[in-house]
Amino acid sequence: MSTALLAALRERLGAAQVLTEGDLSAWELDWRRRWRGRALAVVRPADTAEVAAVLRLCAAHGTSVVPQGGNTGLVGGGVPDASGMQLLLSLARLNRVRGLDAANLTMTVDAGCVLQAVQHAAAEANLLFPLSLASEGSCTIGGNLATNAGGTQVLRFGNARELCLGLEVVTADGQVWDGLSGLRKDNTGYDLRDLFIGSEGTLGVITAATLKLHPRPAASGTALATTTSLAQCVALLTLARKRLGAALTGFEVMNRFSLELVARHFPTLPRPLPGAAWTVLIEQADTESEAAARTRLESLLQAAIEAGHIDDAVVAESLAQSHALWHLRESIPLAQSQDGPNIKHDIALPVSAIPGFVEHTEAALAQAFTGMRLVNFGHLGDGNLHFNVQAPESRSAQEFLDRNEHAVNALVYDAVCARGGSISAEHGIGTLKREELAQRKPAVALQLMRAIKQALDPQGRLNPGRVL
Amino acid sequence: MSTALLAALRERLGAAQVLTEGDLSAWELDWRRRWRGRALAVVRPADTAEVAAVLRLCAAHGTSVVPQGGNTGLVGGGVPDASGMQLLLSLARLNRVRGLDAANLTMTVDAGCVLQAVQHAAAEANLLFPLSLASEGSCTIGGNLATNAGGTQVLRFGNARELCLGLEVVTADGQVWDGLSGLRKDNTGYDLRDLFIGSEGTLGVITAATLKLHPRPAASGTALATTTSLAQCVALLTLARKRLGAALTGFEVMNRFSLELVARHFPTLPRPLPGAAWTVLIEQADTESEAAARTRLESLLQAAIEAGHIDDAVVAESLAQSHALWHLRESIPLAQSQDGPNIKHDIALPVSAIPGFVEHTEAALAQAFTGMRLVNFGHLGDGNLHFNVQAPESRSAQEFLDRNEHAVNALVYDAVCARGGSISAEHGIGTLKREELAQRKPAVALQLMRAIKQALDPQGRLNPGRVL
Numbered sequence: 001m002s003t004a005l006l007a008a009l010r011e012r013l014g015a016a017q018v019l020t021e022g023d024l025s026a027w028e029l030d031w032r033r034r035w036r037g038r039a040l041a042v043v044r045p046a047d048t049a050e051v052a053a054v055l056r057l058c059a060a061h062g063t064s065v066v067p068q069g070g071n072t073g074l075v076g077g078g079v080p081d082a083s084g085m086q087l088l089l090s091l092a093r094l095n096r097v098r099g100l101d102a103a104n105l106t107m108t109v110d111a112g113c114v115l116q117a118v119q120h121a122a123a124e125a126n127l128l129f130p131l132s133l134a135s136e137g138s139c140t141i142g143g144n145l146a147t148n149a150g151g152t153q154v155l156r157f158g159n160a161r162e163l164c165l166g167l168e169v170v171t172a173d174g175q176v177w178d179g180l181s182g183l184r185k186d187n188t189g190y191d192l193r194d195l196f197i198g199s200e201g202t203l204g205v206i207t208a209a210t211l212k213l214h215p216r217p218a219a220s221g222t223a224l225a226t227t228t229s230l231a232q233c234v235a236l237l238t239l240a241r242k243r244l245g246a247a248l249t250g251f252e253v254m255n256r257f258s259l260e261l262v263a264r265h266f267p268t269l270p271r272p273l274p275g276a277a278w279t280v281l282i283e284q285a286d287t288e289s290e291a292a293a294r295t296r297l298e299s300l301l302q303a304a305i306e307a308g309h310i311d312d313a314v315v316a317e318s319l320a321q322s323h324a325l326w327h328l329r330e331s332i333p334l335a336q337s338q339d340g341p342n343i344k345h346d347i348a349l350p351v352s353a354i355p356g357f358v359e360h361t362e363a364a365l366a367q368a369f370t371g372m373r374l375v376n377f378g379h380l381g382d383g384n385l386h387f388n389v390q391a392p393e394s395r396s397a398q399e400f401l402d403r404n405e406h407a408v409n410a411l412v413y414d415a416v417c418a419r420g421g422s423i424s425a426e427h428g429i430g431t432l433k434r435e436e437l438a439q440r441k442p443a444v445a446l447q448l449m450r451a452i453k454q455a456l457d458p459q460g461r462l463n464p465g466r467v468l
Numbered sequence: 469m470s471t472a473l474l475a476a477l478r479e480r481l482g483a484a485q486v487l488t489e490g491d492l493s494a495w496e497l498d499w500r501r502r503w504r505g506r507a508l509a510v511v512r513p514a515d516t517a518e519v520a521a522v523l524r525l526c527a528a529h530g531t532s533v534v535p536q537g538g539n540t541g542l543v544g545g546g547v548p549d550a551s552g553m554q555l556l557l558s559l560a561r562l563n564r565v566r567g568l569d570a571a572n573l574t575m576t577v578d579a580g581c582v583l584q585a586v587q588h589a590a591a592e593a594n595l596l597f598p599l600s601l602a603s604e605g606s607c608t609i610g611g612n613l614a615t616n617a618g619g620t621q622v623l624r625f626g627n628a629r630e631l632c633l634g635l636e637v638v639t640a641d642g643q644v645w646d647g648l649s650g651l652r653k654d655n656t657g658y659d660l661r662d663l664f665i666g667s668e669g670t671l672g673v674i675t676a677a678t679l680k681l682h683p684r685p686a687a688s689g690t691a692l693a694t695t696t697s698l699a700q701c702v703a704l705l706t707l708a709r710k711r712l713g714a715a716l717t718g719f720e721v722m723n724r725f726s727l728e729l730v731a732r733h734f735p736t737l738p739r740p741l742p743g744a745a746w747t748v749l750i751e752q753a754d755t756e757s758e759a760a761a762r763t764r765l766e767s768l769l770q771a772a773i774e775a776g777h778i779d780d781a782v783v784a785e786s787l788a789q790s791h792a793l794w795h796l797r798e799s800i801p802l803a804q805s806q807d808g809p810n811i812k813h814d815i816a817l818p819v820s821a822i823p824g825f826v827e828h829t830e831a832a833l834a835q836a837f838t839g840m841r842l843v844n845f846g847h848l849g850d851g852n853l854h855f856n857v858q859a860p861e862s863r864s865a866q867e868f869l870d871r872n873e874h875a876v877n878a879l880v881y882d883a884v885c886a887r888g889g890s891i892s893a894e895h896g897i898g899t900l901k902r903e904e905l906a907q908r909k910p911a912v913a914l915q916l917m918r919a920i921k922q923a924l925d926p927q928g929r930l931n932p933g934r935v936l
Contacts, residue, residue, distance in 0.1 A: 194662035246714030
């Protein structure tokens with residue numbers, strides 16, 4: 001049966017776009033090298049019509065489909081399982097910018113466009129597509145939408161969901177839903193767009209999107225500040241929101257150990273402030289002049305020092321200095337991975353609950369796992385922490401992970417759920433957190449999700465084993 | 469069978485909250501007095517548990533349920549049909565503010581809270597809940613969410629959808645989904661929240677919501693400007709977005725006839741600028757001082773005059789003057805209704821398509837319906853026009869409406885759909901536009917919507933005959 005399917009796919013797409021031989025690890029092995037699958041074949045359709053044809057052929061043959069963008073996901077949601085029976089559907093060749101409407105502040109792009117290419121296309125029209133994350137050089141906009149990606153600009157501009165006005169989606173049975181729309185208001189029926197966004201390829205295959213653009217801010221400012229506690233970070237955030245309003249575009253926090261890791265593995269990076277319990281990175285973007293923007297930022301920091309929220313601060317004097325400050329923040333993930341594998345948590349909580357959560361949970365981890373080191377950093381403005389547990393210095397990181405991952409997860413996720421938090425703020429569920437979701441999501445929500453999955457993919461052939 | 473249901477409802481809610489006698493027109497007749505139904509009973513549960521009990525009893529008896537908030541909808545989505553067999557479920561007694569979290573910028577409220585009460589509760593904490601619309605004194609937040617209401621602040625803050633972080637919903641079979649969440653990021657499964665938002669009570673009954681709040685802007689400014697064409701209005705909008713950024717909170721346009729109607733029916737209202745083809749109302753809110761905000765607005769208007777986008781402009785010098793400018797805009801709906809019934813269209817288009825659409829469609833209407841008068845006003849910043857056709861001065865408005873409504877709608881909606889627009893930008897589908905939706909929505913979208921409806925309400929008992 002699979003022979004017949006492969007023959008039909010080769011006839012429809014051309015033999016060169018149906019890969020079954022050679023090293024397929026670019027598609028079969030995930031970015032973290034944690035999941036290695038084996039695909040029936042890797043197919044690379046060129047456009048929406050070919051995606052629809054693939055889906056119709058798979059429906060006819062009862063074959064499962066795993067959609068994949070840039071293969072940069074962190075939760076094992078985009079690689080096939082080990083059965084050799086799932087078709088890996090790469091969207092990478094759907095990479096055209098279909099159009100840009102400056103007066104409407106929208107652009108329509110194929111799903112396989114790399115995020116950075118989308119950003120560049122907007123910039124060429126002197127506009128801003130604000131989604132920005134570490135993997136932007138290789139992740140695709142389709143994957144960003146399928147996982148509702150977050151990143152560093154969410155505070156001001158929202159997640160991928162908030163940046164999308166319309167979608168084109170191929171359904172499980174190979175029909176094309178043209179929901180591409182440049183409309184900011186449209187109350188004609190159920191919100192199909194947001195149902196597909198974040199569904200990780202389990203309800204349909206996103207083939208194109210109409211995205212929201214913004215005017216490019218005329219001026220921006222970046223500052224670094226140090227403080228003694230997360231409670232003071234929250235107080236600073238409240239003050240910054242009040243004084244900067246929508247000009248506040250980023251508010252990142254980094255604990256002492258996360259910046260120590262950066263210093264250890266990237267010793268040449270300049271560190272403009274001495275180590276502190278917490279370091280905060282503040283970014284503002286504004287329509288005023290650089291000078292006016294810097295004055296507002298300095299005035300905020302002065303007020304924060306007077307109120308006792310921060311101890312010290314530095315404002316970037318140039319774009320190069322601003323990049324250097326961001327570079328510190330962005331080096332944390334790499335520094336921690338150079339220190340060995342760790343147990344990652346991508347959690348969200350109400351901002352007000354974060355200081356208490358961290359105090360409680362860090363103490364409980366220290367007690368249960370003597371010597372563990374916490375890499376705690378993230379997007380405080382969104383209530384989102386990357387709360388990663390690193391092995392004690394003296395122990396093998398891999399052995400610590402193998403032995404303790406379940407117990408560490410249980411401790412952290414119990415504390416998160418007790419405070420109304422989320423066990424996946426921006427990375428999704430994929431394979432990694434599927435069991436956890438089944439146990440922790442309220443039963444009524446799971447039941448509603450299963451009913452929707454059954455309605456849209458009754459044969460369960462779209463990215464099976466993910467999410468639900 | 470209905471006798472047994474009524475007895476069970478009376479036992480559960482108390483006889484006083486199950487109304488079957490007397491004048492029930494407050495619930496059975498819609499605000500526009502266009503739809504008058506007859507309910508099996510009007511039930512008024514006090515809390516979520518009682519709503520769930522009502523839904524379970526209705527499930528057991530196979531009875532349909534029409535949820536209702538403030539009964540201010542414009543499309544006949546919240547009143548029962550004439551059968552006398554549908555239960556009218558009023559959410560009005562669920563009117564508690566459950567809590568407000570200032571550091572997290574959220575508040576959780578019952579669905580029956582009146583929008584103005586929600587605004588006031590936020591203001592008491594020195595925060596802003598920005599949803600604002602004409603009926604805010606009587607509409608409820610549950611209804612706002614069930615219809616994804618829009619209003620005058622969408623340009624900056626989004627529709628009701630963008631102002632909601634979490635929901636509590638009672639399902640068709642009477643289970644309670646507790647999806648209340650103060651999280652800005654949560655990628656744990658399908659987006660149930662946005663599926664219920666805008667589904668007009670056909671998928672579940674919203675009983676509470678966690679809402680996003682914003683810092684109150686320190687300063688605001690309002691201006692009125694006149695111009696010769698919609699193309700110049702779009703050019704002004706682009707300039708305003710660029711210069712004011714996120715400080716631009718409102719951008720309303722009014723055609724000459726809509727302000728003539730206001731002058732005719734409210735002759736004492738001051739009109740600071742002479743009549744023009746188009747009058748634009750611009751609002752900005754900012755974190756700076758009043759003086760700085762006004763300077764930015766004046767500088768924008770100066771640049772717009774120099775660029776030839778506008779002919780004349782006036783900036784409000786006080787809060788009272790600002791209110792007077794808004795009062796002009798807000799008097800249009802009442803002025804037109806005092807002029808007799810008209811044929812209303814709540815349409816959205818890409819902003820860039822609006823000038824061409826209006827030019828084409830107004831000419832086609834004038835040719836087909838000699839003497840018709842177009843009340844054309846709305847939220848240009850959102851691409852949303854209220855494009856209402858008033859009878860010729862010499863003719864009976866009711867007779868014109870009865871005779872021409874279908875033909876007018878066909879002409880307008882054909883032109884909207886040809887340009888990728890929406891036939892319901894912010895009012896929803898309800899009863900009024902159901903047929904239109906069935907004809908105009910792409911077949912794949914309708915099929916997906918029907919599959920979802922079948923999955924979540926397999927017996928079709930939630931607000932039947934609405935939307936689908």
